[in-house]
Amino acid sequence: MSTGPLTVGRPPSLAEEERKALILQAAERVFDALGYGDATMEEVARACGMAKKTLYKFFPDKAALFGALIDSHDILTVSEARPAGEVRGQGEAGNRASRLRRLLEELAAFILSPRQLTLTRLVIAEATKSPELAERFYRECVEKTQGYVVRELEADFPGFADNIDQARVIADVFVGSTLGTVHIRALMLNADHAALKEELSVRLDMATGMMERFLAG
Structure with a gap:
């Protein structure tokens, strides 16, 4: 036919x-x-x-x-894009230290990703000429990421977010103690990825231990 x-x-x-x-x-x-x-x-x-x-x-x-x-560079978008069934700390029930470390690993991977580093450099370069862009970046990337950390910590430490201002400061210290100059070197010096990864691993262990003792105490 x-x-x-x-x-x-x-x-x-x-x-x-x-x-x-x-x-x-x-x-x-x-x-x-x-x-x-x-x-x-x-x-x-x-x-x-x-x-x-x-x-x-x-x-x-x-x-x-x-x-x-x-807006497309958002920790919430990254975390929601995990494969179905992949949950931070899955199989680590009762091990808060492991879950804290996984949270930091996720944040570090997001903040130090090539896309996020590129966007951060662009915003910093234009901050004085286009302050509205810097303000939006701070609001949409920095503050949202901080809020995400607070909610994740609240899941393991109920009551952590009762004083939201204090919780945000603690979350900031938690992330800052991990990334520290690693982030600066990645942004400004285009430092060797392998060297940064090795240093980051040491920082992850230290920050995890300090934060768990602080929040559990």
Whole structure:
């Protein structure tokens, strides 16, 4: 039975979420290469192979595009993207030290990831010229991450977050004592990854022990 001639049409168009993802990936490359100040919507459009009007459909201006890039770098997004059934500390019931260490490992992997380091460098470089970007980064990345740590610690130490201001300070010390100059060297000196990983492992053990004794005491 004849089905008629085959017709070759245009390939199916991308879904909106796929388009946005491609735009953000291109924007990250362009911002990294040129800096926020010199990057343009035209450059981003060229990098993702789309028309400028397509970019403006999703992002009204460069600031909105950069803001969306900040939003895509979120510890909550990273933690929610774990494979189904993979829970921090799974199989370690009753071992708070192991769960604390796993929490720190997760945070360190997020903060020291190439994508997050790139975004952090961009924001720092533009902080004086575009303070609104720095404020958004601080709110969306730093404060959200701090809140995430507080909620995770509260799960093991009920009552920890009763005084939320104090809890945030403790969470900040917990993370800061782990990353410390490791983060600075990764940001500024592009330090050797293997050396940083070795030092980070020592810091993870020390910070975990100190925090467990402090919170349990």
